[in-house]
Amino acid sequence: MQRRHVFTVGAGLTLGGAAAAAVPAVAGAEPALKRRPADTAEAAERIAEAFATESAAAGGEWQARITLLDDSGPPTVAVDRDSRAVKSAASVNKLGIALAVLDKIDRGELALDDRLTLEPDIILGGSGFYFHQTVYGDELTVANILVAMLMPSDNTSVRLCGLLSDAYEINGVLEAKGFTDTRVIPNEENPNRMWLGDTTAYETNDLLHRLAAGELLSEESTGFFLGVLRGLSGYHDGFRRSMSSAERSRVAVKYGAYAANRNESGVVYDSAGEPALVYSLMAQTEGHDDNYGATHPVVEAHARMGRAVFDIVDSLPR
Structure with missing residues (x-):
C-alpha cells in the first residue's frame, strides 16, 4: 500500500x-x-x-x-x-484542549517554556498525579502541563490549560479548524475553568x-x-x-x-x-x-x- x-x-x-x-x-x-x-x-x-x-x-x-x-x-x-x-468525549476531549494550546504557541502568544505556579486551589482529583503530591508551589512549564494532560491524563492539567487558553478560545480554535461537534463546556462563573464536553x-x-x-x-x-x-x-x-x-x-x-x-x-x-x-x-x-x-x-x-x-x-x- x-x-x-x-x-x-x-x-x-x-x-x-x-x-x-x-x-x-x-x-x-x-x-x-x-x-x-x-x-x-x-x-x-x-x-x-x-x-x-x-x-x-x-x-x-x-x-x-x-x-x-x-x-x-x-x-x-x-x-x-x-x-x-455526538457523545461524551471524556478525556479524549483533552486532544482538543492540547490542540488549542499548541495553536496558541504557533501563533507566538505562548511558549512551551512559559511557566505557571501549581497552587493548591486548582488541584482536581481523579486521573493523573498532581493531586497525589499533597504539597504544592511547583513552577510548571507549559510543556510539563501538556505532557501531564496527554500521557497520564491528569485532570488538574485541564484547569491549568484553562489559565493558558480559556474555554471560549479553545472552542474558537476548534471551530476555526473545522470541528463543529468537538467542544469543551465553559464555566460561566469562571471563564478560565471548563468541563470536558462532547465529540x-x-x-x-x-x-x-x-x-x-x-x-x-x-x-x-x-x-x-x-x-x-x-x-x-x-x-x-x-x-x-x-x-x-x-x-x-x-x-x-x-x-x-x-x-x-x-x-x-x-x-x-x-x-x-x-x-x-x-x-x-x-x-x-x-x-x-x-x-x-x-x-x-x-x-x-x-x-x-x-x-x-x-x-x-x-x-x-x-
Missing part, C-alpha cells in the same frame, strides 16, 4: 523494534493472520470483521471510525458506525488524521503532540495492551473514560515510521461504570482489536 506523505514521528524508535517478536494476544483473541492481505481493500475488510466481532462480544452502544491512510486518494474507510453521533468518532478520527498529516499545527508542535501520545509511559490497558514496547511506540493513543463511556482513539504507524491507520472508538455500556481498569469489557475489546489491527497494518504489502 502506498501511503500519503505525512508527518513522520520517532522513526528511529520504530525501526529499532521492527523485528520484535509478537507477544501473545489477550485471552479470547483470534489467532494471528496467516496470509497477508492482498491490498488495502482486503485489509479494510479484515479490520471491519475484527471490529464487528469484538464490539458485539463487549456489548453496549458503539460509535467508531477506522481509516487506512493511502497516497492514492482519501483514506480508505474500514469501519464507520454511527460516527457522527464524535468522526471528528476525533479527522483530528488525528490531520494532525499526523501535519495540517493542524506547525512541524514542531505536531512532533511534540504526537511524541507524547506515543510515549511508553502512557495508556496500555486498551489498544496497546498485547504489544511489545517497540510495537507500543508505534501507536499514538488517547483514552477517555467517564461513567458509562469508554473511548479510545489513536494513530498506528508502520515499521518505517509513517502513519498508516487512524482509529476512533466510543462506546457506552451499562453495569460497568465503576470499572476503570483493563477488565472492562469494552477495554478488553479494544485490546483484542488493537492486536488484530496492528498485525493487519504490519502485513500490508509495501
Whole structure:
C-alpha cells in the first residue's frame, strides 16, 4: 500500500523494534493472520470483521471510525458506525484542549517554556498525579502541563490549560479548524475553568488524521503532540495492551473514560515510521461504570482489536 506523505514521528524508535517478536494476544483473541492481505481493500475488510466481532462480544452502544491512510486518494474507510453521533468525549476531549494550546504557541502568544505556579486551589482529583503530591508551589512549564494532560491524563492539567487558553478560545480554535461537534463546556462563573464536553468518532478520527498529516499545527508542535501520545509511559490497558514496547511506540493513543463511556482513539504507524491507520472508538455500556481498569469489557475489546489491527497494518504489502 502506498501511503500519503505525512508527518513522520520517532522513526528511529520504530525501526529499532521492527523485528520484535509478537507477544501473545489477550485471552479470547483470534489467532494471528496467516496470509497477508492482498491490498488495502482486503485489509479494510479484515479490520471491519475484527471490529464487528469484538464490539458485539463487549456489548453496549458503539460509535467508531477506522481509516487506512493511502497516497492514492482519501483514506480508505474500514469501519464507520454511527460516527457522527455526538457523545461524551471524556478525556479524549483533552486532544482538543492540547490542540488549542499548541495553536496558541504557533501563533507566538505562548511558549512551551512559559511557566505557571501549581497552587493548591486548582488541584482536581481523579486521573493523573498532581493531586497525589499533597504539597504544592511547583513552577510548571507549559510543556510539563501538556505532557501531564496527554500521557497520564491528569485532570488538574485541564484547569491549568484553562489559565493558558480559556474555554471560549479553545472552542474558537476548534471551530476555526473545522470541528463543529468537538467542544469543551465553559464555566460561566469562571471563564478560565471548563468541563470536558462532547465529540464524535468522526471528528476525533479527522483530528488525528490531520494532525499526523501535519495540517493542524506547525512541524514542531505536531512532533511534540504526537511524541507524547506515543510515549511508553502512557495508556496500555486498551489498544496497546498485547504489544511489545517497540510495537507500543508505534501507536499514538488517547483514552477517555467517564461513567458509562469508554473511548479510545489513536494513530498506528508502520515499521518505517509513517502513519498508516487512524482509529476512533466510543462506546457506552451499562453495569460497568465503576470499572476503570483493563477488565472492562469494552477495554478488553479494544485490546483484542488493537492486536488484530496492528498485525493487519504490519502485513500490508509495501
